[in-house]
Amino acid sequence: MRIGRTLPPAAAPLSVQEVLSGVAALFAGKRAVERFEAELRQHYAVPHAFLLSSGQAALAVILTALKRDRPGRDEVLIPAYTCYSVPAAVVRAGLRVRPCDIDPRTLDFDWERLEEALQGGRVLCAVATHLFGVPADVGRLKAAAARYGVAVVEDAAQAMGGEVNGSKVGTLGDVALFSLGRGKGLCTVSGGIILAGSGPVGSAIENIVATLPREGWGDALKALCYALALVVLVRPSLFWLPRALPFLGLGETVFNPGFALKRLGAFQAGLARGWREKLLRLREARLRHATFLERAGVAAAVPLHGAVPDLVRFPVLVGDPAQRARLIEMSAEQGLGVAAVYPEAVTRIPELQGALAGGAAPQAEQVARRIVSLPVHPLVTQRDLERIAALFRAEQGEQKGR
Template structure:
């Protein structure tokens, strides 16, 4: 019997488990641990070991990490930075804040950068950001080849892809420098957080200096993030049983600055809020560490749920991620942060699932630069620049794979989707 009233969410801090909530509760009552402590060094050390990287430097978001990387590269003002469309404004903004120019490259049907388009655009820049979208590694053989031919510096955007592998090698180890995100709906989460990693000593030392220079965010900002898992678990999710009440609580608590927003209004206009760029506070490093210890369990679960979706939706009207030369999801280095599928009525499906079934299906990305109310002109994106990204944005939806999705939840989602097959 399917329970239609249990809310299923893809984006409300999906990785939070009881032990994360207990940790956050303890932290709320031990404010002296918020700034100082050994957690930052421990997390950075664990990342160095995990990626076999010489340097790992933490920041309070992927955004701050990317901004620091761009600053560390010391590019002349106005330099172009190659990046794919079908992305988030959190990638474009650090480029703009650093006084640089995004150079948009179209994406392919697998949601990653389109290799022929990259080859054609490579001459326009010295730097390339490669995004591993939804946890699927970009084709790093080709990317590295093009970068070598054109002397491009590669920044790997691993915000979706901690633990993903290309040809058996972890993403984040192919380029000159990489960054990861611990924001609320990423692979692991401390509500906000990020890490930059590199084997290049010069870049590593500059990143360390920038981490010092940025300093930590305010205590009130840190408190907002610590409160998040607690309020989510005890208040928000129970209220989501009654659709609008959960949403009202979320909007109200964001309005009252009790909880943070994932993306601020300013950022949708290309502006920089004052809590970026900053270093990672000790409390958030503790929360990220607790999640990092569960990384393998999280990613194994994601692959298992993805396999189920794949088996159920293959051969239907939904486009499933059948990847070149790959039998099924388990056989690939994709960690499936989300199981992205396509359908001509994608936006209608997302709306119906939420309004009628209490299922929040993912909308990454219903616009070439998400979220949908981002001002494209402020992102220096001109409609028509990347036709395939625009096309995919109209027909993409993504399904939850996170640790709190049970096989029964996945069955309920598939049951709903089958109305559209």
Template sequence: MFRLIPPAGAPISVSEISKILRKRFSSDRSGEIFAEKIKEYTKTKHCILLNSGRTALLAILKALNKMSDFKKNEVVMPAYTCFSVAAAVARSGLKIRLIDSDPDTLDYDYERLNRVDFTAVLAIIGCNLFGILIDWNKLMSIAREKKVYLIDDAAQSMGSSFQRRPSGSLGDAGFFSLGRGKNLSVISGGILLTDNDDVASHLNEYMKEINESNYFIEIKATLNIIFYSLFLKPRLYWIPDKMPFLKLGQTVFDENFKAGHLSTLQRCAATVMFSRLDKVNAARVENARALSSGLLNDDRYRIPGHDPNKYPIYLRLPVLARNKLERDLAVAALKRKGISASAMYPSTIRQIEGIEKYLAGLNDRFDGANAVVDRLFALPTHPYVKPGDIDRIINCLKEI
């Protein structure tokens, strides 16, 4: 097979690469300029650039921990989400309090969340998976009532907004990921946002403790960006897809991740890529709309959080099959047609090997999150997906 649509990503052109390199070697202050642009875009006061979203989350947790009573040592997070969220909480020394996820919305199961004893809870993390914004009104009122901090995990939702408030700015602090396959990608990176001056001053202290970037990181990032821009093309994506050592799309739990600043080259790359974020996001919305309208009349498939009047910027379009077998058949059939769909996270956070030592509460049930693990697959929505691909995806899923 010589044409394979990647599961996620955003094109990077040769002219953009040359612009990034020129910026890197000119004397402009890309880092500060980019941070200023992000502050304006998200209407937030402080913006800090880091080497990953998980470092941003770790930095936020460390700051909140310093600002609080030491008895507040639990962080509430969903049982179905990216493993890096759990890795950052584990690394912070705080305990993970898992709450079941609702398969219909991919948000918290609020009945379960409302039953939590918040005495030891420091913060709640709201994860906007696939670009679907969760119910921030509910989460804000719980956080206010229980007097806990709120963290906006906007790793997958840059450019979205909730009731006109930009994603990333909805908590006491929030963050974006600039990792592979994200709305704005420079292969790896994170953006931390907050309006809270106390959090910001603790963060500035933390920035002094972690590693600065270096030339080795920049060279690696440059090569990765060039490799990514070339092999993300559907005509070539089958090549990296056949290289298991690249670990494309694999989800691992690693609490010993490297925390550091975002390299200068990646700051330049982020500045260049940011200029067309809204255009790329508009293509995602259109592709998701076309895919959903083709699939929603088939009662074997459901789209979590679907609202016909409001299309979020789906980073990928999540679809729930009726069961694991049908999901696996769908992913395999799509692959045969040249489309990489992803079954996403391989387990709930509770099932990660060795996670027990980081958990607060070992006996909770996660039926909703388990159902999502078994039944969910995600369709590509990026700009390399063309109308012919959309028809092929819909026909393939209907024919199964």
């Protein structure tokens, strides 16, 4: 176990001032939430913005609204390699998961497989995921989905603040969501955002959200304690401490469809005060760090061709699982924050087997065994980046020599 400076794999750090803003928002109550929602509507130029207790709660509400609008369709098409929260939300909404294999060169759908998966008349919607902040080809998905009357949900949980060809991520699909959880593009301890248009789906979401309970004082106290812990313990000088405590489960990926469905509390809305300016600062740092890694010879899983997207993590596909294990072990010894991500493809989540529609996804399963993420958040220093790049160059050299 390392005792000393250790980088978290991902972080959107909170400040003491932001925590004080959160406490002040508790006295404003729902007005603080309404202010944040109004700012989101204005920034993204959408009729509806809703704040939920988590990103997976946001997705579950979206799917429930779509199910009401399109009865008879009970499958949700998702990338076969994605965050476990996505299939958990599908199950929470009472629907079946249809995984579609991915292209390892893009981490997006394998388009030939996608066309097959859309057929059959049971697919309610397809989820376009900007995994790690890497932009999905939402336009191509919408064109394919439209041929089968399938809606497109834009999963921008890891991509808040990003843009694609001048358009804001979150405005590209029929309906979209962001996550405000730890390690995302913007952090308010917990939370999720839905952006929706003025059609029947937007109205259905509004009706569902109106029935949900608001987070109470107990939730606020828990969020306050968590926020204070994040202010202190996410710093590299102290992150070794929570990382060394196994009961905290840092880095673990859990499939849990039993999550709460609530409206976001005022404390988290207060933490987001000044969110637009903060997003710009965070994005600038992440872009600078990702650009350095690319120029230093660390090959991203998705070819960037000099145009680096807003990555919350820098994904790399290594040669094989053994090489990945070595890199993670050496990183842990040096506190460099290189980490495995989701341990299995969606097709291999044990708890999900009864809710799956469709077969294997061999390419996604290979990606799950080979992918690692590198930290690019604002707490990473130039010296950290140089050491990370040196680690990968050394491993690549050893691999060639074997």
